[in-house]
Amino acid sequence: MPRRISNSQKTMTTVAAWTIGVLIFFPILWIFILSFKAEGDAIGTPLHVISSAWTFDAYGEVQGRSDYFKHFWNSVVLSLGSTLIGLAIAIPAAWSMAFVPGKRTKDLLMWMLSTKMMPAAGVLVPIYLIFRDLGLLDTRIGLVAILTLVNLPIIVWMLYTYFKEIPGEILEAARMDGASLRSEILYVLTPMAIPGIASTMLLNIILAWNEAFWTLRLTAASAAPLTAFIASYSSPEGLFYAKLSAASVMAIAPILIMGWFSQKQLVRGLTFGAVK
Amino acid sequence: MVSPAVAVLLIWMIVPLAMTIWFSFQQYNLLYPDRTGFAGIENYYYFITDFRFQPAIWNTLRLVLGVLAITTIGGILLALLLDQPFWGQGIVRLLVLAPFFVMPTVSALVWQNMFMDPVNGLFAHIAKAFGGDGYDFLGQSPLMSIIIMVAWQWLPFATLILLTALQSLDREQIEAAEMDGASVWSRFIYIILPHMTRAITVVILIQTIFILSVYAEILVTTNGGPGTASLNLPFLVYLASIVDNDVGMGAAGGVIAIILANIVAFFLMRAIGKNLEH
Structure with a gap:
């Protein structure tokens, strides 16, 4: 009632x-x-x-x-690049932790989460020096690497919580029907996993797009994404x-629209599955 | 299959961390390249006794507590409101959520210029319309202004999480309490609040982690000033290592920032870890 x-x-x-x-x-x-x-x-x-x-x-x-669309393009490359590389590393990890959990799986997940707690200021000095010595300052490749690492724990965690929800029985059923491991993955698991992967991707693009510590510190003119470009108005x-x-409207509009679509996943992603 | 993820995270965690700790015990100033060698606790000593250290620590705490107070209390009230039935629920949710997706540099510059500017800002125009004068927000109360900017960005986050938690509450329980004659207040205290405790804990801890490292907002608006009025710990680390070129001292500050974040992280991990049990 x-x-x-x-x-x-x-x-x-x-x-x-x-x-x-x-x-x-x-x-x-x-x-x-x-x-x-x-x-x-x-x-x-x-x-x-x-x-x-x-x-x-x-x-x-x-x-x-100044060339606005260059910076816009940098933002696209950085957020998409770091997200795709992150997914490539995280999907196998989350997959095996969700479907073949070992004794250490929980510890491993917690440890990955702990790397996210490290304040950027704490490791600014070495990262800055490494970047300087390797010639990575103000390059997109260097920033993609950093953004991948910064957000990898969130990607693994989000994927893990989604994969965990795929029932194991469905695999047994497929196997009874004579499905091979390959077709099991291709026709049963993948379609069920795609929505979770898509939401993870969306949230991660948003986080990478708005990241404003490393992008400000490690870029100058050529690799600067919109966060750094807007900062030049100070x-x-x-x-x-x-x-x-x-400039601001163009910088936030795409992400605002994506964010509105991903609001449900946001809760799960940013609380590491603690609130659903 | 877990190993690539573990390997990169392991390197990401250990290499910079080890280097930060190493540098923090070394004499390493880019302005004096010939002064090298073991520095003992000198860097820590100079960092902690720097005249900017105490204000930075206090500002960091004020910033975290100020934002937490606004977002947590505001978030609970907003979540309670948005949980009621009303027309246009979906649209209002989107409106409330929007600031969370605004990049920190945009948020800071828009607040600083379009709203808080003492001459052309919207607040100044409103004050003038009532015969008042524009208030120099960032000059007179820089830290408070930054707290407002950061709170505007995080209030949506708190609201969304708390609203999600609220919506998982069993409606029948509330109705039963209502029929038994429980007042609005006692329903809130005895049913709603206990149900939301975990979500509130998570909101507070996650925000603390992020707000401990607020940086962009300060960089584009006040640069820590006037004086040290809006300087926080991450910004002081940046000033020491990048602006003053004192790598050793910056690293010592970094270690202190890590220790501070870890105290919070410890409690956050426990709250999240509990969730893995079931």
Whole structure:
């Protein structure tokens, strides 16, 4: 029997929830509006901002100021690259831990998690020096390696919790039907594992896209992703609200959309399966 | 099949860690390349007695506690609200969740310029409309401003996790309590809160891990200043090792940061480890 809720109560909740929701979202909405304004209008009062003319100029100027799409592409390469390499390493590991758990599996998982707890500042010095000596500073390959390592524990953990949910009996059933190991993996396990792999991938792309310690410290001009490119607005020349807004909108829009799709997986991934 | 993952993580953990510890006991300043050799605990001594160390530790704690207070209490209240039936639940969830996906540098610069700027910021415009003056948030209360920025990013996380936990609560239990005449408050204290304890613990611990290493927000806004007013431990490590070129001292700071994070990690691992039992 569903709880009976009076309509007035529901209306009140609706008003309260929408008000808070819009307030929390407001900074994003505001830069979206500012990104379609001229620089001179963007610094005006809120009323002036709303009533002034709309323009796409800022988006063009962002590209003109420095090669925006180079940095955008760097972000794509870094987040996709580190995620795919991470998956390639993590899938076999998570797979065997989920289906052939040994005595040490739990310890192993906990140990992997512990590597995620290491603060980046704690290992900044050696990583920086290694990168300098190997000529990896400001290269995409170096950053892909770091981002892979940083997020590998989360990938293994997420995959493990998904694989764990695939029932073992289904394999026995397939085997009774005379399926070979190869077709077992290909036709039974893989289709069941793909949704989990896809969500892991999505969340990991988001995390890598927004990573803002290593990307800021280890890049300069050529390998800098959007996190570092946006940081260059901290010492701006002249009016820059519209340009900063346009650059920000383009930097967060793809990830915001992916994030909205992955909200359920987010909980599982970021709590290491502790909350589902 | 586990071995590749174990191998790379092992290298990732041991090599930099060993090097950090090694450097922390060495004389190693890029400005004085001829001064080398064993330094004993000198680096630690200089790091801890540096005039920036105490403010950095206190700011790190204030930052963590400030953000935790806002996000945990706010998250519980928001989760309770969003768990009620209302029109447009799905959309409001998306709106509330959005800040979590904004990259730290964007969040920091947007707050600093479009909202907190004493002349052109939105808050200044609102203050002026009421006859007031723009407040220089980052100049006058830099740490508080950074706490607001970081809390804005993490409130969605706390809300989402707590909402998920709340939704797994058995509705019938609440209804039974309601029929027995339990007040809203006692329902919250005796049923809802105990049910959410584990989720709250996880939210607090995970956020602590991340907020202990807040860096980008400080770099793009205040650079730790004015003076040491918004300097935290990771930022001091960066200043010592990269800006001051004192690798040894930076490494000593790194070791201290690792120890601090490990104290939190210990409790987090226990909370998560319990979950593996069943």
